[in-house]
Amino acid sequence: MGFKCGFVSIIGRPNVGKSTLLNRILDEKVTIVSSKPNTTRTNIKGVKTGENYQLILIDTPGIHIAKDKINRLMVQNALDSLEMVDIVYFMVEPGEFIGKEIKFILEVLKKYEGKKYLLINKVDKSTKTKAINTANEIFKYLEFDYVLPISALKGINIDKLIDLTVKDLPENYKIFDNDYITDIPEKFLIAEFVREQIFRLLKEEVPYDTVVECEMVEDRSENLLYTACSIIISRESQKPILLGKRGRTIKEIGKRARENLEKFFGVKVYLDLWVKVVNNWQEKDEYLKIQRLL
Numbered sequence: 549m550g551f552k553c554g555f556v557s558i559i560g561r562p563n564v565g566k567s568t569l570l571n572r573i574l575d576e577k578v579t580i581v582s583s584k585p586n587t588t589r590t591n592i593k594g595v596k597t598g599e600n601y602q603l604i605l606i607d608t609p610g611i612h613i614a615k616d617k618i619n620r621l622m623v624q625n626a627l628d629s630l631e632m633v634d635i636v637y638f639m640v641e642p643g644e645f646i647g648k649e650i651k652f653i654l655e656v657l658k659k660y661e662g663k664k665y666l667l668i669n670k671v672d673k674s675t676k677t678k679a680i681n682t683a684n685e686i687f688k689y690l691e692f693d694y695v696l697p698i699s700a701l702k703g704i705n706i707d708k709l710i711d712l713t714v715k716d717l718p719e720n721y722k723i724f725d726n727d728y729i730t731d732i733p734e735k736f737l738i739a740e741f742v743r744e745q746i747f748r749l750l751k752e753e754v755p756y757d758t759v760v761e762c763e764m765v766e767d768r769s770e771n772l773l774y775t776a777c778s779i780i781i782s783r784e785s786q787k788p789i790l791l792g793k794r795g796r797t798i799k800e801i802g803k804r805a806r807e808n809l810e811k812f813f814g815v816k817v818y819l820d821l822w823v824k825v826v827n828n829w830q831e832k833d834e835y836l837k838i839q840r841l842l
């Protein structure tokens with residue numbers, strides 16, 4: 549049998565664990581994760597290369613009922629990914645209610661011609677019965693080629709998922725070099741790692757009003773990467789929340805993001821953070837481009 553190479557899109561409602569799954573399959577953090585919905589704003593490709601296969605996976609923003617421009621662009625991004633993939637993973641949680649959003653996704657998938665996998669994620673915190681019931685409920689609307697209970701967080705059934713996927717990939721030449729793991733430009737990845745900590749450390753609305761731009765990245769020596777990011781918020785009143793008492797919050801954001809960047813790049817990282825206020829950046833093309841939505 550020849551070399552296998554193809555594309556897989558990971559779709560689902562917000563917060564079902566799509567980004568966690570991509571990182572788990574790659575065994576490397578390329579896409580950001582938080583307990584808040586709509587953390588992922590744009591499609592992120594990750595590449596896993598084995599001896600006889602190359603799997604190109606696309607992590608996507610959660611498909612939801614979008615109420616403004618940025619959210620509409622996010623959902624469109626996720627839907628667009630389907631046009632280029634051989635396989636789709638539709639991820640749900642056990643016990644998930646089959647509401648408007650899931651029904652919408654199932655309608656979209658009815659027209660999808662590639663292989664369809666139904667992944668019931670987070671089985672580490674559920675019962676088998678609950679997972680099976682969820683699959684049965686979904687099958688009333690649409691049948692899938694495979695159903696697999698998994699835990700992206702704990703790594704349950706992930707090897708099995710990869711095996712099945714590789715079998716379904718088309719025979720094709722390798723597209724990327726063996727050590728290539730993501731299509732995300734370095735500057736964007738750095739900005740995303742900062743944005744992740746904002747989603748993790750700040751409550752409710754501020755993360756949704758934040759975009760991060762990496763302004764500078766420079767090798768200062770063989771073992772030191774200097775980088776500077778602007779954190780852009782949409783109102784002056786959000787500044788004290790972002791900074792925290794005596795700058796404690798922004799310091800913690802910087803520390804955690806730096807640690808993750810050091811793991812990713814394998815060198816010491818110096819991270820400068822600046823704060824800017826841009827009213828209604830969500831409506832401005834320049835900032836939607838920074839977020840790779842335009």
Ligand code: GDP
Pocket residue numbers: 561562563564565566567568569580581582583584585586587588610669670671672673698699700701702
């Ligand atoms: P996404 O919005 O679909 O990309 O979801 P994320 O990957 O950002 O994960 C959302 C939340 O679910 C985070 O708090 C994850 O740690 C958590 N999560 C993801 N996968 C699992 C899993 O398999 N089990 C459990 N218990 N939690 C998970």
Ligand code: K
Pocket residue numbers: 562563581582583584585586587588
């Ligand atoms: K999330």
Ligand code: MG
Pocket residue numbers: 566567568580581587588608609610
């Ligand atoms: Mg995500």
